[in-house]
Amino acid sequence: MPLRLPLILVSCFGLFMLLQFFWQATFLDQAYGEVLDWVQIIYLFTLWVGAVHLIKLHLKKSQQKKKEAFYSWVTLAGIFSMLGFGLIGGKEQGSLFSWIFDNVQVPLQATMFSLLAFFVASAAYRGFRARSREALVLLLVAGLVMLGRVPIGNLISEWIPDLANWILNFPSMAARRGILIGIGLGSVATALRIIFGVERTYLGR
Amino acid sequence: MDLSTTVAAILTLFIFSFLYRDNPFYKFAEHLLVGVSVGYFLVISIDNVLIPKLSEPLLKRQDWPVLVPLVAGALILTRLVPGWSNWSQVSLALVIGVGAGVAIPATLQAQILTQMKASMFSLEAPPGSSAALYLFERSVILLGLTSVLAYFFFSKEHKGWLGSYSKLGTYFLMIFFGATFGYTVMSRLSLLIGRVQFLLGDWIGLLN
Amino acid sequence: MGLSALRVDLLLSFNTSRLNVLVALLICAALVFYFIRQGKKRKGLFLRPISGLSAIEEAVGRATEMGRAVLYTTGLGKMERVATLASMNILGNLARKVASYGTPLIIPCYDPVVMAVAQEVVRESFAKEGKPDAYREENIYFVTQSQFGYAAAVDGIMTREKPAANLFLGTFEAESLILAETGNSIGAIQIAGTDSTIQLAFFIVACDYTLIGEELFAASGYLSRDPLVTGSIKAQDWLKVVIVILIVLGVVFSTLNLDFLSELLSVK
Amino acid sequence: MNRQLIYILILAAITVPLFLPLGLKHRVTPEVERFYQTIDVLPAGSIVLVSFDFEASTVAETRPLAYAVLRHLFSNNVSVVSLSTLAEGTGLGYNFLSEITEELGKKYGEDYIFLGFRPQYQATILGLGEGFSKVFPKDYLGNELSSLPLAERVKNYDQINLIISIADGDLPQYWVDYAQTRYKKPVLAAVTAVMATSYYPYLASGQFSGLVGGLKGAAEYEVLLGKPGLGFKGMESQSLGHLMIIILIIIGNLTFLSQKKRI
Numbered sequence: 001m002p003l004r005l006p007l008i009l010v011s012c013f014g015l016f017m018l019l020q021f022f023w024q025a026t027f028l029d030q031a032y033g034e035v036l037d038w039v040q041i042i043y044l045f046t047l048w049v050g051a052v053h054l055i056k057l058h059l060k061k062s063q064q065k066k067k068e069a070f071y072s073w074v075t076l077a078g079i080f081s082m083l084g085f086g087l088i089g090g091k092e093q094g095s096l097f098s099w100i101f102d103n104v105q106v107p108l109q110a111t112m113f114s115l116l117a118f119f120v121a122s123a124a125y126r127g128f129r130a131r132s133r134e135a136l137v138l139l140l141v142a143g144l145v146m147l148g149r150v151p152i153g154n155l156i157s158e159w160i161p162d163l164a165n166w167i168l169n170f171p172s173m174a175a176r177r178g179i180l181i182g183i184g185l186g187s188v189a190t191a192l193r194i195i196f197g198v199e200r201t202y203l204g205r
Numbered sequence: 206m207d208l209s210t211t212v213a214a215i216l217t218l219f220i221f222s223f224l225y226r227d228n229p230f231y232k233f234a235e236h237l238l239v240g241v242s243v244g245y246f247l248v249i250s251i252d253n254v255l256i257p258k259l260s261e262p263l264l265k266r267q268d269w270p271v272l273v274p275l276v277a278g279a280l281i282l283t284r285l286v287p288g289w290s291n292w293s294q295v296s297l298a299l300v301i302g303v304g305a306g307v308a309i310p311a312t313l314q315a316q317i318l319t320q321m322k323a324s325m326f327s328l329e330a331p332p333g334s335s336a337a338l339y340l341f342e343r344s345v346i347l348l349g350l351t352s353v354l355a356y357f358f359f360s361k362e363h364k365g366w367l368g369s370y371s372k373l374g375t376y377f378l379m380i381f382f383g384a385t386f387g388y389t390v391m392s393r394l395s396l397l398i399g400r401v402q403f404l405l406g407d408w409i410g411l412l413n
Numbered sequence: 414m415g416l417s418a419l420r421v422d423l424l425l426s427f428n429t430s431r432l433n434v435l436v437a438l439l440i441c442a443a444l445v446f447y448f449i450r451q452g453k454k455r456k457g458l459f460l461r462p463i464s465g466l467s468a469i470e471e472a473v474g475r476a477t478e479m480g481r482a483v484l485y486t487t488g489l490g491k492m493e494r495v496a497t498l499a500s501m502n503i504l505g506n507l508a509r510k511v512a513s514y515g516t517p518l519i520i521p522c523y524d525p526v527v528m529a530v531a532q533e534v535v536r537e538s539f540a541k542e543g544k545p546d547a548y549r550e551e552n553i554y555f556v557t558q559s560q561f562g563y564a565a566a567v568d569g570i571m572t573r574e575k576p577a578a579n580l581f582l583g584t585f586e587a588e589s590l591i592l593a594e595t596g597n598s599i600g601a602i603q604i605a606g607t608d609s610t611i612q613l614a615f616f617i618v619a620c621d622y623t624l625i626g627e628e629l630f631a632a633s634g635y636l637s638r639d640p641l642v643t644g645s646i647k648a649q650d651w652l653k654v655v656i657v658i659l660i661v662l663g664v665v666f667s668t669l670n671l672d673f674l675s676e677l678l679s680v681k
Numbered sequence: 682m683n684r685q686l687i688y689i690l691i692l693a694a695i696t697v698p699l700f701l702p703l704g705l706k707h708r709v710t711p712e713v714e715r716f717y718q719t720i721d722v723l724p725a726g727s728i729v730l731v732s733f734d735f736e737a738s739t740v741a742e743t744r745p746l747a748y749a750v751l752r753h754l755f756s757n758n759v760s761v762v763s764l765s766t767l768a769e770g771t772g773l774g775y776n777f778l779s780e781i782t783e784e785l786g787k788k789y790g791e792d793y794i795f796l797g798f799r800p801q802y803q804a805t806i807l808g809l810g811e812g813f814s815k816v817f818p819k820d821y822l823g824n825e826l827s828s829l830p831l832a833e834r835v836k837n838y839d840q841i842n843l844i845i846s847i848a849d850g851d852l853p854q855y856w857v858d859y860a861q862t863r864y865k866k867p868v869l870a871a872v873t874a875v876m877a878t879s880y881y882p883y884l885a886s887g888q889f890s891g892l893v894g895g896l897k898g899a900a901e902y903e904v905l906l907g908k909p910g911l912g913f914k915g916m917e918s919q920s921l922g923h924l925m926i927i928i929l930i931i932i933g934n935l936t937f938l939s940q941k942k943r944i
Contacts, residue, residue: 005294005295005298006294006295006297006298007298009295009298009299009302010298010299010301010302010305011302012302013298013299013302013303013306014302014303014305014306015306016306017302017303017306017307018306018307018309018310018438020306021307021310021431021434021863022310022427022428022431022434022435023426023427023428024426024428025426029811032811033808033811033812033815034270035303036303036803036804036807036808036811037258037274037804037808037815037816038273038274038277038299039299039300039303039304039801039803039804040254040258040799040800040801040804040805040808040816041254041258041259041274041275041277041278042274042277042278042281042296042299042300043300043800043801043804044250044254044255044278044800044801045278045279045281045282045296046281046297046300047246047250047800048247048250048282049281049282049284049285051243051246051247052285053285054239054243055243056285058240071232071233071236072236074233074236074237074240075236075237075239075240075243076240077237077240078236078237078238078239078240078241078243078244079240079241079243079244079247080244081244082240082241082243082244082245082247082248083244083247083248086244086245086247086248086249086252087248087251087252091248091249091252091772092822093775093776093779097245097248098772098776099209100241101241101245101772102209102213102772102776103209103210103212103213104212104213104216104237104238104241105238105241105242105245105737105769106213106737106740106769106772106773107213107214107216107217107403108216108217108220108234108235108237108238108241109238109242109736109737109738109740109769110396110399110400110737110738110739110740110741111216111217111220111221111400112220112235112238112561112738113393113396113587113738113739114393114396114397114399114400114741115220115221115223115224115561116393116396116587116590117393117394117396117397117691117695117922118224118397118687118688118691118692119587119590119591119594120389120390120393120394120590120926121687121688121690121691121925121926121929122594122684122687122688123590123591123593123594123615123619124926124929124930124933125682125687125929125930125932125933126594126597126598126684126687126933127590127593127594127597127618127619127933128615128618128619128930128933128934129597129618129619129933129934129937130618130934131618131621134375134376134379134617135379135617135618137376137379137380137383138379138380138382138383138386138614138617138618139383139386139618139930139934140383141379141380141383141384141386141387142383142384142386142387142390142614143387143927143930144383144387145383145384145386145387145388146387146390146391146923146926146927147923147927149387149388149391149874149895149897149923150391150897150916150919150920150923151703151705151706151707151916151917151920152705152920152921152923152924153920154705154706154708155705161708165710165711167380167384168384168878168881169881169884169885170342170345170346170349171345171349171377171380171381172380172381172383172384172878172881173346173349173881173882173884173885174345174346174347174348174349174350174353174377175349175350175353175374175377175378175380175381176381176878176879176881176882177320177323177324177346177349177350177353177882177885178349178350178351178352178353178354178356178357178374178377179353179357179378179381179610179626180316180320180882181316181317181320181321181350181354181653181656182353182354182357182626182627182649182653183316183626183627184312184313184316184317184320185317185441185649185652185653186627186630186645186649187308187312188308188309188312188313188317188438188441189441189445189645189648189649190305190495190645191305191306191308191309191312192305192309192441192442192445192446193445193449193641193645194301194302194305195302195305195306195309196446198446198449198641199641223561223565224685224688225685226565227562227565232562235559235561235562239559242769245768245769245772246768249768249771249772249797249798250768250798250800252823253771253797253798253821254798254799254800256823257817257818257819257823258818261818262818300801303803303804304803307803307807307859308803309438310431310434310438310862311858311859311862312858313434313437313438313441314434314680314858314862315680315854315857315858315861315862315888316854316858317437317656318433318434318437318678318680319678319680319886319888320882320886321656321659321660321663321678322663322675322678322679322886323882323885323886323887324660324663324664325659325660325663325664325666325667325672325674325675325678326664326667327664327667327668327670328664328667328668329668329670343664347660347661347664350660351657351660351661354653354656354657357626357627357628357653358650358653359460359461359463359631359635359646359647359650360459360460360461360646360647360650360651361461362461362462363461378625379617381878382610382613382614382617383614384878385610385611385613385614385875385878385879386614386615386618388874388875388877388878388894388895389611389614389615389874389875390923390926391874391895391896391897391919391923392739392742392873392874392875392895394691394695394918394919394922394923394926395741395742395873395874395895395896395915395919396738396739396741396742397691397692397695397922398695398699398741398896398915398918398919398922399740399741399742399744399915400741401692401695401696401699401918402699402914402915405696405699406699411700412699412700610879611875680861680862680865
């Protein structure tokens with residue numbers, strides 16, 4: 001399959017969608033709406049490929065004799081029970097599918113990320129050092145914002161929340177605006193390279 | 206203390222056991238989560254996207270243009286077959302091309318031009334506000350914005366005036382990262398507060 | 414009005430209110446492709462040395478003096494992510510130093526595809542240094558695809574192998590805290606580089622040196638001399654200069670309350 | 682101090698205040714005030730697009746934010762058309778909508794509809810501009826859009842007065858980049874605290890008409906609604922938690938400095 005075909009497609013569709021922003025014409029709108037629909041459906045297939053890869057991985061691991069195999073059975077059981085309950089039993093409130101979502105998936109996912117509070121606390125003591133002037137400024141601002149954003153800060157003294165608010169709305173906002181413009185220029189440059197066929201890394205060398 | 210909250214509470218404690226050390230309970234809970242989330246995604250994407258967008262238009266209403274995305278989608282599935290995967294590049298090219306095409310004007314307008322326009326303010330204070338504070342705030346914005354852009358300037362050595370100006374940019378960056386650090390700690394603690402409120406409140410019922 | 418004469422009555426109608434975006438687009442495209450062509454012709458354009466890279470060199474030197482290993486990880490990113498690609502360029506350059514000094518290089522991987530590419534990059538670098546037999550493939554291995562499982566595993570490697578230098582360059586999420594904290598506790602020099610804003614806030618205070626966002630990509634362009642990367646960076650530098658000049662002019666005109674310049678940029 | 686001891690310290694700092702609510706008062710920041718006013722001025726019967734752009738991992742922050750925003754919209758008799766651009770946000774959004782509309786007695790199909798999940802945010806946001814029924818021929822529960830009175834009143838963005846993104850990631854920025862640039866709709870962002878600092882430039886430029894950040898933002902919103910809720914309850918624990926982190930950083934740095942002197 002010649003490399004030329006994907007590159008031609010990228011340029012055609014990329015230019016079409018780019019020019020459609022500037023030239024509005026009736027028949028263009030129709031084609032534009034269709035292309036958006038196609039992209040949504042094709043993208044869905046890429047997500048399914050990821051899911052099937054995971055299923056294949058755990059199927060392979062479940063056959064191995066090691067004690068890890070048990071955990072792959074757990075994953076496979078999770079996948080196929082959710083799939084079965086969802087497609088057969090429906091997903092309305094009160095269905096088994098929504099019960100598992102509310103009482104297994106959400107609590108597990110929420111607890112997994114709540115571990116971060118513990119990791120932040122232990123890193124605060126063992127990891128975060130004012131090893132340079134810049135790091136010192138970072139920690140001071142962090143402390144000020146943390147105090148300013150909770151009621152206790154207000155109790156300690158009136159100006160802490162005001163200063164925290166001022167920092168967020170002016171110096172921090174200005175630095176973030178600089179970063180945004182930098183990232184914006186970078187993504188426009190990358191998108192231009194992709195549309196004009198100069199960038200090929202996404203196709204693999 | 207009903208069945209549903211007990212199941213959720215036990216799984217919560219399984220995950221917390223990782224804090225002691227990586228152990229079978231944690232591995233079980235984590236692998237269950239991976240499995241259930243993939244199963245959940247497949248149901249939502251089939252029931253809420255595939256059926257209304259593909260199978261019904263094709264089977265019920267025979268509207269044939271839907272065949273195009275279906276075939277393009279099928280080409281993506283060739284990634285699962287070892288020898289054929291470069292056929293998927295045709296469909297990937299379409300998604301990447303369209304993504305790049307719509308991103309350029311949107312990024313240019315919303316992330317660059319509008320942000321520039323918002324920085325082109327007058328230094329004359331609006332009536333009724335203190336001129337000194339207004340002028341100080343405007344200069345902080347201009348200094349912060351331009352010094353951060355100087356920091357991310359790679360065509361000239363950071364020496365002389367450019368060196369010190371980009372050093373100023375470093376300190377503005379530290380202020381932004383400090384604020385982000387503080388807010389991130391706030392976020393992480395809120396997640397733990399939510400779980401403790403669930404365990405002590407909804408499960409054991411200690412909190413009124 | 415001149416523009417309406419241009420309009421093709423048949424079908425196409427140019428949306429004149431978006432002329433400003435078109436002009437900005439043409440300027441960007443002109444600069445990007447001009448500098449890419451310059452890059453191809455003169456085999457690489459001048460980019461200032463990135464101080465993060467000299468910090469990496471120093472860290473590898475220190476590991477060699479102490480006769481201890483260097484630990485390198487590209488984080489959780491898939492192979493096609495820009496940050497992972499940039500990290501591979503830096504790894505290639507680092508591997509050549511490690512080959513010449515003979516320092517052990519350990520790379521625990523989160524993604525099998527990334528592992529395969531890393532092995533390829535390091536083997537190539539060892540060959541370029543004329544030391545193909547010194548290349549140890551068993552030091553570059555797949556660990557797990559679980560976020561915290563990976564962090565716990567890499568912690569184990571750190572406490573066992575006691576590397577003198579830890580390099581975290583690529584895509585990181587919340588597990589970065591565990592890695593940087595353990596690295597601190599074993600007294601290793603730590604250098605990080607990522608484009609994720611949240612992890613940067615933690616890396617800056619937990620590591621000795623941090624490459625911030627665009628610096629990671631500039632470092633990879635500086636090392637690889639790839640005309641695409643260096644050309645784009647030069648074009649973006651010029652655009653940053655144009656933007657700063659326009660903003661300053663805009664402020665001056667607005668203060669004299671002539672806001673024709675800022676009107677030019679408005680979204681209509 | 683080893684890791685496990687620090688874990689116990691932070692757990693205590695968060696758990697103790699849950700048992701003794703100090704009833705600390707909140708000051709409302711201007712960005713939350715502007716968010717509140719943008720909704721409050723909407724005439725009854727106007728239509729708002731609410732997008733649940735988050736995963737289940739941040740439910741502790743997104744639930745209070747979603748409850749506060751939805752309560753405000755429905756008590757002002759504003760109609761809500763909602764969707765989700767992420768899989769887990771779909772299920773959670775559906776739960777939040779059901780709970781709040783049941784509490785305030787709102788009718789599905791007339792006062793609110795839930796369209797469900799669509800992947801690829803560019804195709805979704807731009808597709809809605811071409812036509813809601815093109816992107817969503819059916820709603821989350823499989824009803825034809827033509828059978829829902831509220832859906833009949835909404836063809837594309839022209840009938841929408843306001844877009845609200847409740848998110849734990851970059852989606853609010855994409856609603857501005859893709860919906861606001863083309864269709865000139867005001868956008869409000871209710872985000873997790875992690876994302877808040879990254880969005881202040883969009884607030885300063887007026888691209889966001891308001892910004893609510895994290896549990897603290899939800900608590901302030903509840904003060905404006907005059908109805909303490911989930912955000913309010915967590916604030917004492919949040920305060921003590923922050924103090925504990927600051928103390929840990931200070932002690933950590935003091936031991937770091939004393940070691941440096943000795944070497």
